[in-house]
Amino acid sequence: RAARPSVLSAVRERPFLIVTGETGSGKSTQLPKYLFEAGLAKHGAIGVTQPRRVATISVAQRVAEEMGCLLGSVVGYQVRFDDCTTEDTAIKYMTDGCLLRQILADPLLSKYSIIILDEAHERSLSTDILFGLLKKLFLQKKPPNRKTAMKVVVMSATLEVDKLSEFFGHCSVLHIPGRSYPVKEIYCNLLSPRDIGSSAYAVKVTLDIHLNEPEGDILVFLTGQIEIERACDLLFKKAESIDYRYEVHDQSVEGLLILPLYGSMSTDQQKRIFLPAPTGIRKCVVSTNIAATSLTIDGVRYVVDSGFVKQLNHNPRVGLDILEVVPISKSEARQRAGRAGRTSSGKSYRLYSREFWEQCMPDHTVPEIRRTSLTSVILTLKCLSVHDVIRFPYLDCPEERHILEALKELYQCNAIDRRGHVTRLGEFLVQFPLPPNLTCAVIKAASLDCEDLLLPIAAMLSVENVFIRPGDPQKQKEAELQHQELSSQVGGCNDFATLLNIFEQCKSPSAWCQKYWIHWRALKSAFSVEKQLREIISKLKQLPDFPKEAFEGSRTEILRRCLCAGYFINVARRSAARTFCTMDGHGSIVYIHPSSTLYNQETRLEWIIFHDVTVTSKIYVRTVCPVRYEWVKDLLPRLHQINAYELSSVAREEVTEEEITKWKHKEDLKRQYGEFHKKMERRNDDQSILDARARYLERKQQRAQGLSGPVKEIG
DNA sequence: GAGCACTGC
Numbered sequence: 001r002a003a004r005p006s007v008l009s010a011v012r013e014r015p016f017l018i019v020t021g022e023t024g025s026g027k028s029t030q031l032p033k034y035l036f037e038a039g040l041a042k043h044g045a046i047g048v049t050q051p052r053r054v055a056t057i058s059v060a061q062r063v064a065e066e067m068g069c070l071l072g073s074v075v076g077y078q079v080r081f082d083d084c085t086t087e088d089t090a091i092k093y094m095t096d097g098c099l100l101r102q103i104l105a106d107p108l109l110s111k112y113s114i115i116i117l118d119e120a121h122e123r124s125l126s127t128d129i130l131f132g133l134l135k136k137l138f139l140q141k142k143p144p145n146r147k148t149a150m151k152v153v154v155m156s157a158t159l160e161v162d163k164l165s166e167f168f169g170h171c172s173v174l175h176i177p178g179r180s181y182p183v184k185e186i187y188c189n190l191l192s193p194r195d196i197g198s199s200a201y202a203v204k205v206t207l208d209i210h211l212n213e214p215e216g217d218i219l220v221f222l223t224g225q226i227e228i229e230r231a232c233d234l235l236f237k238k239a240e241s242i243d244y245r246y247e248v249h250d251q252s253v254e255g256l257l258i259l260p261l262y263g264s265m266s267t268d269q270q271k272r273i274f275l276p277a278p279t280g281i282r283k284c285v286v287s288t289n290i291a292a293t294s295l296t297i298d299g300v301r302y303v304v305d306s307g308f309v310k311q312l313n314h315n316p317r318v319g320l321d322i323l324e325v326v327p328i329s330k331s332e333a334r335q336r337a338g339r340a341g342r343t344s345s346g347k348s349y350r351l352y353s354r355e356f357w358e359q360c361m362p363d364h365t366v367p368e369i370r371r372t373s374l375t376s377v378i379l380t381l382k383c384l385s386v387h388d389v390i391r392f393p394y395l396d397c398p399e400e401r402h403i404l405e406a407l408k409e410l411y412q413c414n415a416i417d418r419r420g421h422v423t424r425l426g427e428f429l430v431q432f433p434l435p436p437n438l439t440c441a442v443i444k445a446a447s448l449d450c451e452d453l454l455l456p457i458a459a460m461l462s463v464e465n466v467f468i469r470p471g472d473p474q475k476q477k478e479a480e481l482q483h484q485e486l487s488s489q490v491g492g493c494n495d496f497a498t499l500l501n502i503f504e505q506c507k508s509p510s511a512w513c514q515k516y517w518i519h520w521r522a523l524k525s526a527f528s529v530e531k532q533l534r535e536i537i538s539k540l541k542q543l544p545d546f547p548k549e550a551f552e553g554s555r556t557e558i559l560r561r562c563l564c565a566g567y568f569i570n571v572a573r574r575s576a577a578r579t580f581c582t583m584d585g586h587g588s589i590v591y592i593h594p595s596s597t598l599y600n601q602e603t604r605l606e607w608i609i610f611h612d613v614t615v616t617s618k619i620y621v622r623t624v625c626p627v628r629y630e631w632v633k634d635l636l637p638r639l640h641q642i643n644a645y646e647l648s649s650v651a652r653e654e655v656t657e658e659e660i661t662k663w664k665h666k667e668d669l670k671r672q673y674g675e676f677h678k679k680m681e682r683r684n685d686d687q688s689i690l691d692a693r694a695r696y697l698e699r700k701q702q703r704a705q706g707l708s709g710p711v712k713e714i715g
Numbered sequence: 716g717a718g719c720a721c722t723g724c
Contacts, residue, residue: 051722052721052722052723079723080724095723096723097724100723100724122722124723224719225718225719226718263721264719288720289721290721292721293722309720309721311721323719368722434724462724469717469719595717599717600716616718617717617718620717
């Protein structure tokens with residue numbers, strides 16, 4: 001409240017303002033209110049973005065309550081599938097991805113007078129793109145249909161503020177002091193380097209806290225479901241054997257309530273962590289990173305931080321995503337520690353040494369824009385007339401080869417032309433909340449008037465895995481048999497068709513889902529996605545230039561041919577008994593994943609297309625479908641027709657055909673001399689896959705050894 | 716004969 005006058009004058013004077021403050025300073029709820037009360041929303045709404053849906057809705061609810069109005073009137077929110085706003089909404093909370101969609105429809109954001117980007121320090125992909133777009137929007141002359149110039153406020157935890165301020169033309173920075181409590185940081189003395197971040201060591205430290213520290217709940221951060229469940233089992237066994245009459249120093253703590261927490265748990269199971277523990281019982285939540293930002297648990301006084309996280313990294317050279325266990329950054333460690341200081345002072349136990357902190361942990365997490373495939377993002381930018389996608393004002397530039405790869409893929413699916421301009425198909429593709437290649441298949445189907453085949457598949461592929469895999473081996477077998485049954489009902493040789501079959505058969509959370517071991521929550525969201533996709537496609541089909549084709553063939557053949565239209569980039573040919581070689585220029589050797597219905601049928605196949613790749617003990621392709629050579633042969637040349645550098649030269653600036661020819665000649669020369677370098681680069685990337693594989697095998701071995709590692713006995 | 720951290724449109 002004290003900051004109110006300075007916030008108002010800063011926003012009035014300059015186009016950009018940065019506001020920093022720890023969580024709990026109330027900036028998300030209070031600041032938009034101040035701006036509204038000061039009359040700054042007269043010529044357009046105040047839009048506030050958040051990276052997550054749940055946070056968006058709950059902040060909007062709180063502000064509506066505080067202002068004594070109905071949610072959806074003056075204060076409203078918009079997230080995917082849920083628009084709770086009216087014409088009169090003056091303070092509109094929304095997810096950052098939602099605002100990005102709105103920019104596509106209205107590039108000047110003429111409905112808004114102020115845009116507030118909240119949680120900017122999280123550096124979500126959408127927020128990063130919005131940074132650049134809003135900066136560009138300001139640099140343009142004030143458009144005639146805007147009454148006042150756009151104002152932009154960026155709200156962030158205290159983090160890389162100088163960089164952010166410089167990015168927005170050295171704008172002013174206001175700090176709002178928070179009300180969080182001090183958290184003492186404790187580095188653990190390790191018995192051996194293998195202990196760093198291990199579940200076994202986390203269990204030991206947790207029990208030490210439980211037996212020696214005054215009341216207050218414990219939050220343990222581990223990397224994944226398996227690690228969490230193993231730690232919970234061991235904690236339970238150890239905690240059970242404690243004789244509290246002799247062991248506990250603080251008499252008020254008599255037992256330990258152990259609760260696992262990770263994203264794939266059902267919502268009901270997740271809710272348990274919010275219930276307060278019975279008197280005298282200490283709650284201990286063992287969680288993935290989900291508890292670092294997405295879920296807040298009150299009453300935590302002790303954090304146990306493994307120092308690691310599972311991170312999805314994209315490798316553009318081989319075109320693969322690899323899920324890796326990596327050390328967290330220092331700022332992420334501070335974020336985790338902060339979870340102990342929300343209601344009183346707390347302690348954070350770090351399962352690593354000071355030395356590890358200083359030498360192995362980076363200052364900041366690499367932002368998503370530098371770690372992810374950029375195909376959709378680049379298409380969005382191109383559709384917003386950002387032709388030069390390399391020199392777009394990024395707060396952090398993506399690696400050039402990530403951009404090149406994205407351009408190449410967009411060219412391959414005919415979303416952009418040889419000169420890097422968006423095609424009509426590209427304009428269709430950008431409308432969909434799906435990866436462009438999958439959308440190609442959907443559009444192909446719609447042009448044949450049989451989108452009913454592809455929409456459910458597209459929806460199923462964009463939600464979490466619908467197949468349940470229970471931990472118990474007996475049940476696992478049972479589940480596998482049922483999944484096989486679902487596949488053989490539609491011929492047993494096409495994983496995409498199996499997804500369609502599931503979507504069509506199940507319409508309610510009946511016994512059906514239980515019988516077939518299908519995840520109802522995932523299926524339900526697939527229904528919502530399908531509905532949304534259907535709405536988009538029916539709008540597009542009304543356009544006069546939407547493609548129309550005719551084709552005679554069986555249902556399964558049409559389905560497979562539509563899939564080819566999108567997935568010809570992911571085509572592979574059998575090269576040895578059980579291996580396939582991709583045709584995308586990387587020529588990777590891949591295996592069919594054992595979860596596929598085509599696993600063990602490799603010798604009967606020659607050409608296949610697949611949805612995605614996972615690198616674990618081998619390079620596996622998942623969700624597979626056999627195709628005929630005739631269906632892809634006309635499409636294959638497109639994979640090699642163009643050199644990505646050619647597209648990039650176009651990306652840098654507008655060039656003439658003549659210049660392209662010149663450039664191509666240079667490119668030929670470069671290619672001759674570059675062969676050696678390319679080979680080396682290739683080898684390095686192969687090495688990175690081998691490294692990932694070695695790390696995976698090592699982890700697996702550690703897992704197999706179970707908890708035989710050095711666990712110091714308690715008492 | 717297999718592993719899936721977390722978001723978002």
